[in-house]
Amino acid sequence: MKLVALTLGALITPGFGLLRFPCAQLVIDRLDPLVSPGQIPSPHLHQIVGGSAVNSNRYFKARNGTYKRVPQVPNFGFDGVRGGMTVYYMQDGLYNYQQTSKVTSFQPGFRMFIGNVTARTREDMERYRQVTYTCLETDITRDPQILDFPSKPCRYGIMTALRFPTCWDGKNLDSPDHMAHMAYPEYGTFETGGACPDSHPVRMGQLFYEVNWDTTQFNNLEDWPEDGSQPFVWSFGDNTGYGNHADYVFGWQGNALQRALDQPCYINCNTLKTQSIAAMNACGIDRVVNEDIDGWTEELPGGFVSGM
Numbered sequence: 340m341k342l343v344a345l346t347l348g349a350l351i352t353p354g355f356g357l358l359r360f361p362c363a364q365l366v367i368d369r370l371d372p373l374v375s376p377g378q379i380p381s382p383h384l385h386q387i388v389g390g391s392a393v394n395s396n397r398y399f400k401a402r403n404g405t406y407k408r409v410p411q412v413p414n415f416g417f418d419g420v421r422g423g424m425t426v427y428y429m430q431d432g433l434y435n436y437q438q439t440s441k442v443t444s445f446q447p448g449f450r451m452f453i454g455n456v457t458a459r460t461r462e463d464m465e466r467y468r469q470v471t472y473t474c475l476e477t478d479i480t481r482d483p484q485i486l487d488f489p490s491k492p493c494r495y496g497i498m499t500a501l502r503f504p505t506c507w508d509g510k511n512l513d514s515p516d517h518m519a520h521m522a523y524p525e526y527g528t529f530e531t532g533g534a535c536p537d538s539h540p541v542r543m544g545q546l547f548y549e550v551n552w553d554t555t556q557f558n559n560l561e562d563w564p565e566d567g568s569q570p571f572v573w574s575f576g577d578n579t580g581y582g583n584h585a586d587y588v589f590g591w592q593g594n595a596l597q598r599a600l601d602q603p604c605y606i607n608c609n610t611l612k613t614q615s616i617a618a619m620n621a622c623g624i625d626r627v628v629n630e631d632i633d634g635w636t637e638e639l640p641g642g643f644v645s646g647m
């Protein structure tokens with residue numbers, strides 16, 4: 340698909356031995372190049388960013404039973420970016436100024452998936468380490484990171500953080516479930532220096548998405564369910580939050596990512612070209628599926644209802 344051949348536009352900002360940049364939204368549509376390639380419309384609504392990252396959309400369900408899409412907004416420090424998410428490629432686990440370990444870049448043709456769209460229990464969710472929600476009390480709140488949708492209104496919105504597995508089998512660019520070729524460290528996490536298992540010995544950078552959801556227009560408790568439950572629902576009907584998932588399709592040109600990962604890259608990643616926010620925002624594609632995604636609706640795009 341043309342979509343996934345686009346190169347990731349990278350805006351590099353000061354980091355700490357890591358690459359961190361916003362990726363503007365390419366389109367919000369019922370397309371899913373990884374799980375249902377070529378199927379238009381895909382079963383549920385997605386946000387596609389940078390040509391290579393896909394995540395779902397989230398809705399607010401008001402007390403009167405109607406739904407409204409929750410907008411994605413830029414992260415702290417990235418004002419002006421159209422929606423999207425923040426993408427990290429971490430080179431080492433220490434948030435210091437030196438790169439201390441070598442990591443391998445993803446390769447052309449590489450793709451992966453994390454999460455389970457049908458998961459509705461904590462147990463199913465816990466199979467994926469570090470797929471979390473944060474209730475933003477300020478625009479820089481980062482903790483606690485929890486597995487459930489926050490149960491109370493969050494003053495600055497809700498952040499989802501998805502950290503992909505970091506150990507590769509070294510052979511397969513993909514696998515039937517888009518996951519088996521990757522594994523988590525044997526213990527701990529990438530950030531705590533956990534070693535890769537023998538089955539998946541190649542240590543990759545930590546790919547990590549942060550998505551900021553501006554839930555603030557939905558903070559009026561009079562619109563929240565009377566039984567005290569939380570009102571947000573994923574575009575595929577999940578109101579538990581455990582179905583959180585994301586896709587990744589490698590789209591960097593040549594060895595650009597490996598070069599960046601080989602550099603102790605902070606303040607200035609001089610092996611990469613920086614793109615302005617305006618140029619990033621100018622890159623978008625037209626929606627293919629013609630349906631209203633922004634008004635109050637009786638059901639979610641694709642016919643999903645909360646609690647499925």
Ligand SMILES: *[C@@H]1O[C@H](CO)[C@@H](O)[C@H](O)[C@H]1NC(C)=O
Pocket residue numbers: 401402403404405562635
């Ligand atoms: C349902 O509630 C929302 C939020 O209060 C409101 O904006 C919307 O107009 C309501 N829709 C109907 C059909 O009452």
Ligand SMILES: *[C@@H]1O[C@H](CO)[C@@H](O)[C@H](O)[C@H]1NC(C)=O
Pocket residue numbers: 455456457458459460463466
């Ligand atoms: C996903 O969740 C469903 C529903 O609980 C479960 O049956 C299935 O085994 C899970 N799949 C994976 C890959 O964990």
